[in-house]
Amino acid sequence: MKLIAALGLTLAAAPAWAQASPVPVQTINGTVLEITAEGQSKRVPDxxxxxxxxxxxxxxxxxxxxxxxxxxxxxxxxxxxxxxxxxxxxxxxxxxxxxxxxxxxxxxxxxxxxxxxxxxxxxxxxxxxxxxxxxxxxxxxxxxxxxxxxLDDPAAAMDEARLDAMAKARARAELYARAAGLKVKRILSISESGSEMPRPVPILMRAQGMVADSAQSKILPGEQSLTVNLSVQFELE
Structure with missing residues (x-):
């Protein structure tokens, strides 16, 4: 019984920072504007x-x-x-x-x-x-x-597309805010969807039984676009 009482006393004396506290809910006083923007970056395949x-x-x-x-x-x-x-x-x-x-x-x-x-x-x-x-x-x-x-390493190109999408979303939000006589106060949320890598381009095929011609085969890399779609919520005031 003494052990149980001691445990209860220890729990009761736990510091305030160790106790769970609810996360405060952000209040929105202004107008919510949601913008969808697509960002792109172009690269030559390597x-x-x-x-x-x-x-x-x-x-x-x-x-x-x-x-x-x-x-x-x-x-x-x-x-x-x-x-x-x-x-x-x-x-x-x-x-x-x-x-x-x-x-x-x-x-x-x-x-x-x-x-x-x-x-x-x-x-x-x-x-x-x-x-x-x-x-x-x-x-x-x-x-x-x-x-x-x-691309061997598409990470940098995808980040460039994300920056492009974010810049477009911000510029569009500023445009709508000015048109409504308001200003952009803050960003409420950002979500990414529909990120797209270049699709395979089948430009060469040799069937069974074919032999190499005197002219060499060629693969032309061209240029490919990487895209990112962002949905951004802004608060206007």
Whole structure:
């Protein structure tokens, strides 16, 4: 009983700062104005991502996989000779599928097997990527798709778009305030929605069975826009 009393005394003597206190609610005396603004920043892409693969066919599964592995080794070796780092190479998919012959009123018959191996490749020197793609085809790649053009580090560009959106929202709020004979007192809230990175632009595709032409393939990076949408609430007085 003495222990319980001592505990109760300790709790009762707890300092005021240790006790929970309600957060005061801000009062709004003026007019609330909500502005939606879109900010943009433009950049030239510095990163291209493509998928490169090898598709092989053989009468039996083991032969299809063995031939595929041999040709894929040559493709990967070509990428590394071109200076592609290990961190920029990633296996995307490996598959083995039976091939069928269909006859009328007959069950399907397996005629062979198709093996596929695809890697995702990041090119950090877009100007050199076209010649590398042609070298891939020459060394055995028969499936190339892409590129997905983007930025290696989009953080700075996105922050620039946020600043642009905020400046537009503030300028618009000042405009409305002047028109109403008021002034902007403070910002009540800021919310970000609909931030958008550039969408992939598929501008190059080589189908199975194609070979490199004498002219080199080219990837043109162009310019991409990054956008941020802000919703800002202002109090006018």
């Amino acid at each position: 990163l291209a991502t493509i998928s490169a693969g090898v598709v092989t066919q053989a009468p039996d599964a083991a032969s299809a996989m063995r031939e595929n592995a041999t040709r894929m080794d040559r493709v990967i070796a070509a990428l590394k000779r071109a200076g592609i780092a290990d961190k920029d190479l990633r296996t995307a998919s490996i598959s083995l599928q039976p091939q069928y012959r269909y006859g009328e009123n007959q069950p399907p018959v397996i005629t062979g097997y198709q093996a596929s191996n695809t890697v995702t490749v990041k090119f950090r020197d877009i100007a050199q990527s076209g010649s590398v793609l042609d070298a891939l085809v020459a060394t055995g790649a028969n499936q190339i798709n892409g590129p997905d053009l983007g």
